[in-house]
Each structure stands twice: as structure tokens, then as C-alpha cells.
Amino acid sequence: MKAEILATGDEIRSGALVDSNSAYISEKLEENGIEVVRHTCVGDDLPLLVAALREIGDRVDLAVVTGGLGPTSDDLTAEAAARAAGVELRFNQPAFENVESFFKTFNRPMTESNRKQALLPDGSNLLYNPVGTAPGFSLTMQKCRFFFLPGVPYEMRRMLTEQVMPEMLSLQGDAAMHSRVKTITTFGLPESLAGEKVAGVEAAFPGVKLGLRANFPQIQVKLYGRDTDPALLDQRMDQAGRWALQRLGQNVISENGERMEAVVGRLLLERSASIGLAESCTGGLLANWLTNVAGSSDYFLFSGVTYSNRAKIDVLGVRPETLERHGAVHEKTAREMAEGARRVAGSTYGLSTSGIAGPDGGTEDKPVGTVCVGYAGPDRSFGRRLYFPFGKRLMNKKIFTMAALDILRKELLKI
Secondary structure, eight states, rough: EEEEEEOHHHHHTSSSSOOOOHEEEEEEHHHTTOOOEEEEEEOOHHHHHHHHHHHHOOOOOOEEEEEESSSSSTHHHHHHHHHHHHHEEEEHHHHHHHHHHHHHHTTTTGGGGGGGGEETTOEEEEESSSSSOOOOOEEEEETTEEEEEEEEEEHHHHHIIIIIHHHHHHHHHHOOOOEEEEEEEEEOOOOHHHHHHHHHHHHHTTEEEEEEEEETEEEEEEEEEEEEHHHHHHHHHHHHHHHHHHHHHHGGESSSSHHHHHHHHHHHHHHTTOOOEEETTTTTTHHHHHHHHHTGGGGGEEEEEOOSSHHHHHHHHHHHHHHHHHOSHHHHHHHHHHHHHHHHHHHHHEEEEEOOOOSOOOSSOOOOOOOEEEEEEEEEEEEEEEEEEOOOOHOOOHHHHHHHHHHHHHHTTTO
């Protein structure tokens, strides 16, 4: 079955709000074997909304519409749906009770304007909203089954999962397609080169589609498969995944879409190991990423943002002569920073960053984009100099952080 997604509202149309809803809905539909063929966005314009709904009704089997179900005058979705279907808006008592119950839960008075949210197109089916004031509804127009959901993301997601997807899967019946998505996370390859390495997967495994998603500084290689036979699909996706992994080699961070910090955290946990950090150019970003992972307190012990040379000396024990001879951005300095972080934290491993994030401060010998990463472990310690050709400060901080974690990852894996 084919589906479309319609996002409504002037905030979405104008770019004032990012349309995260459509991306989420597409992902969930594709995962369940429903092919999404088009995304549309229409502002708060009643004639345009009516026209868009009628066009969608003629094109596809299923549609999800988000937004415009609130109590204000610019919330036009229910009226547009009624006009497109050629029916009247009618007061729906269960919908009214849905709205009323939300206000009662929070002991707040319901205004008269909220009564508008209980006006639904005649013949539509109520979609109960358990976490907000805007009930949704479903309605068939032409050959298409429409599902109208609120624009608030957490409300939409709850209703999509609990009410919309079960009905969509039921409508598919025996013709249901099974879908699989395999996400391989990589670091260290530009998007173009990653694409070249796996470009032959579609020819080698008919029925598998390739997609690449850049989420700087990581690249996700995505393999999409669809078939009526789930066992055959699983076999094909497994073979295609192993084929892609072989070609991407050591640049693979994760075979199942994990981010670098989650992978490193898992490796530390598996080894009952801990980490201490010393950051200069990354300014705490390395610590922030690692501690964004739930359970990181089991392995994360310490981070020092030792931005100045004095802090490097007093907190980490970097030798003054090292700084005088080589400067803050040097492999030896980074190594001593990592050793100091490991010693201060009492951790299994120490990791450090010192570099030039820019946009100013670079020299001919150490241009903007230069970073030195220090590593200290039970068996050895070292510093490594890397260069990334980015002039933007935040980009450099992100890729410096990723490069440091990648060095630690490879040490933990002994690769």
C-alpha cells in the first residue's frame, strides 16, 4: 500500500518550525511495509487544504495528516476534511469528553473555544488523545483512508503507535509487505566515498535499496528491504549487511545504528573499565557526549576542561618544559594530559584533546583544524596529531570529539 503525509500550519510552511513529525511518520510506516511516496506541506489556508486532501484521496491508499486540530480560528483541519469529503461538521460527544477529561486531569477550567475540538466530520471515527486536548479522527475519502493527528509531536507519536498503525496493518491484510532497515554507522569516510564502497549492493542483492544519511561527523549507510516473505527478507538483509560491512571495514562504528558514544560506553562496560578525560579545545563536549548515554556513571569518572596552560600543569601534572618546548597543541602535551586525567580519576583509561578549533588561531605549522588526541591505558600511552579541513568552530569541536572517541574505540577493540 502507498501512503502520503500532509503537514499543516503556517509555522511549518514558513520554516519557523521544523517538521519532525513527517520524518517520524515516514520511518514508522516504512518499517511496517507501507511505502511513503510523497510529503506535502500546506499552511493555514482552507481552500488549499481542501484541494490537497482531495488530491491525496485520488492518489494513494493511506494518508496521515498532522496539525490544525486545536481550538483557535486558524485550526482548520477538521473543517477542511469535512468540505473535502462533502459532509457536515457535527458535535461528537466522545470527542468532547476526551477534551474535557484532559482539563479535569490537571484541574484546569475548559474554555468555550475548546468545544470546537469536538466538531468532527460526519461519518469519521474518533482517535482518542490520551495526552492532550486535541482528539484525532479517521475518515475515508475517495480511495484513501485518512488519519488526522495533532501536531504536537509526543501526542502524535502516541496516537500513531497505539491507534493508527494497528488499523493500517489491518487494512493491508494478506497483501502486507514486510520491511527491514539495517543502519550501519561509520566514521572517517566522506559521504561520497562511503557511497562508492557500497554502491554495488543493489545489484548484488535485488530488492535491497541503498540510502546514505550524513549526520556530521558520522555517516549512516542504510539498507532497505521489502518482501512478502519475512524469512526470505531476513536472509537477504543479513547477506547484504555482511557484504556492506566487509567493504566499509574499520570505519564501521556500529552495525545497528548506534552512535559512537554509546558504542564506546558499551565497550567500557563489557571490560569493567572506566574513563577519565582532559579537554582543552573540545571544551567539555567529549564529556557531554559520553554522559548523554544512560548508565554512563558506571564507567565515567572525571573530566577536566583544562583550557589554560596553568590548568594543564596544576590539575593534570603536565610538565612545564613540555609546554614551553612544544606548546599546548602537541602530541607530547596531549599524552601527558591523558596520563594526568587517568591518574587524577583513578580510571582504567585517560583521553585528552588539545587543538585549534578556529576560526582564528591557526599557524602554518598548526592550521585551524589541527587536533592532538592523547590516550593513556594500562599498557601504553601516546599522542596523535590529526588534521580536519574545517574552518567552522563547532564542526571542528564535533569532529575532534569523534576522533578522540574513535581512537579509544579502536584501542578497546585492539584494531
